[in-house]
Amino acid sequence: MQLIIKNLSKTYSNGVQALKDINLTINSGMFGLLGPNGAGKSSLMRTISTLQEPDSGTITLGDIDVLHQKDEVRKTLGYLPQEFGVYPKISAEDLLDHLAVLKGITNRSQRKELVTSLLHKTNLFNDKKKHLSGYSGGMKQRFGIAQALLSNPKLIIVDEPTAGLDPAERNRFLNLLGELSDETIVILSTHIVEDVKELCTDMAIINKGQVLMQGNPLKALDDLKGKIWSQRVDRELAADYKERLNVISDKLVAGKPTLHVLSDTKPEAGFEQTIPDLEDVYFSYIFGSQPQALTV
Numbered sequence: 515m516q517l518i519i520k521n522l523s524k525t526y527s528n529g530v531q532a533l534k535d536i537n538l539t540i541n542s543g544m545f546g547l548l549g550p551n552g553a554g555k556s557s558l559m560r561t562i563s564t565l566q567e568p569d570s571g572t573i574t575l576g577d578i579d580v581l582h583q584k585d586e587v588r589k590t591l592g593y594l595p596q597e598f599g600v601y602p603k604i605s606a607e608d609l610l611d612h613l614a615v616l617k618g619i620t621n622r623s624q625r626k627e628l629v630t631s632l633l634h635k636t637n638l639f640n641d642k643k644k645h646l647s648g649y650s651g652g653m654k655q656r657f658g659i660a661q662a663l664l665s666n667p668k669l670i671i672v673d674e675p676t677a678g679l680d681p682a683e684r685n686r687f688l689n690l691l692g693e694l695s696d697e698t699i700v701i702l703s704t705h706i707v708e709d710v711k712e713l714c715t716d717m718a719i720i721n722k723g724q725v726l727m728q729g730n731p732l733k734a735l736d737d738l739k740g741k742i743w744s745q746r747v748d749r750e751l752a753a754d755y756k757e758r759l760n761v762i763s764d765k766l767v768a769g770k771p772t773l774h775v776l777s778d779t780k781p782e783a784g785f786e787q788t789i790p791d792l793e794d795v796y797f798s799y800i801f802g803s804q805p806q807a808l809t810v
């Protein structure tokens with residue numbers, strides 16, 4: 515199964531061009547969609563999820579025309595939006611059961627079996643009687659996955675799922691995503707590079723509504739080999755370096771900025787070659803051609 519997006523564009527009524535001629539081919543497995551705030555990730559996810567219309571372009575999921583066969587898409591889509599609202603005064607088990615009825619699973623024992631297996635899968639079985647208002651952020655996100663899995667989806671979209679989770683909950687959530695079937699397309703939209711690094715076999719970077727790269731994270735790392743140079747500098751000199759050199763990131767290490775420069779050759783005395791990580795890949799596309807760099 516493939517999700518193929520061709521020439522997708524969207525301008526909102528306030529004039530913001532959120533998607534500019536997006537082209538992506540997404541195969542089964544975990545796909546990371548990386549981009550800073552306002553890049554257009556949610557606009558793209560909502561369009562794929564049939565929640566909003568583009569101005570032009572096409573999307574196909576296998577042989578489904580996503581923009582015209584919305585009901586077909588919805589039958590096979592699991593969507594976990596950025597803000598996942600839950601009814602507070604109902605238990606996880608009851609809400610899942612209710613949602614399963616809405617999905618058309620009317621056979622009681624079949625529903626019970628499905629709900630129980632999803633509660634186990636998302637590690638919520640022991641808390642199934644708890645009201646959702648008592649759930650932590652991570653538990654709510656796992657519940658979100660449980661409801662997204664109700665219809666045995668072929669396409670799962672998760673929008674910024676780990677923001678606000680503590681490290682243990684984040685790990686648990688990412689492990690759960692990683693365990694979903696290889697037959698399913700899972701799109702993980704995030705601005706957190708680590709999420710993609712740990713899970714995804716394919717990724718794209720988008721910014722200002724445009725796809726800047728699509729590819730295998732390991733290949734992207736390989737392409738940067740020998741091109742990332744690092745130096746820890748005095749705080750007051752950092753701005754000067756940024757003006758002169760192609761600084762892609764500037765990270766405080768023990769109170770002093772460590773600059774990463776993208777360059778085919780040693781930029782200046784004092785810089786040492788460093789092994790690129792996925793953050794370098796991300797910043798090289800987002801900031802590589804610009805003099806300004808992000809402080810991370």
Ligand SMILES: Nc1ncnc2c1ncn2[C@@H]1O[C@H](COP(=O)(O)OP(=O)(O)OP(=O)(O)O)[C@@H](O)[C@H]1O
Binds near residue numbers: 554556557705
């Ligand atoms: N309904 C809307 N009407 C007008 N402008 C919008 C609307 N939704 C999004 N935008 C604008 O479109 C651009 C892309 O927004 P979008 O939410 O798709 O980005 P994002 O990558 O998901 O960012 P974030 O991580 O902050 O949610 C932004 O400039 C945003 O302000």
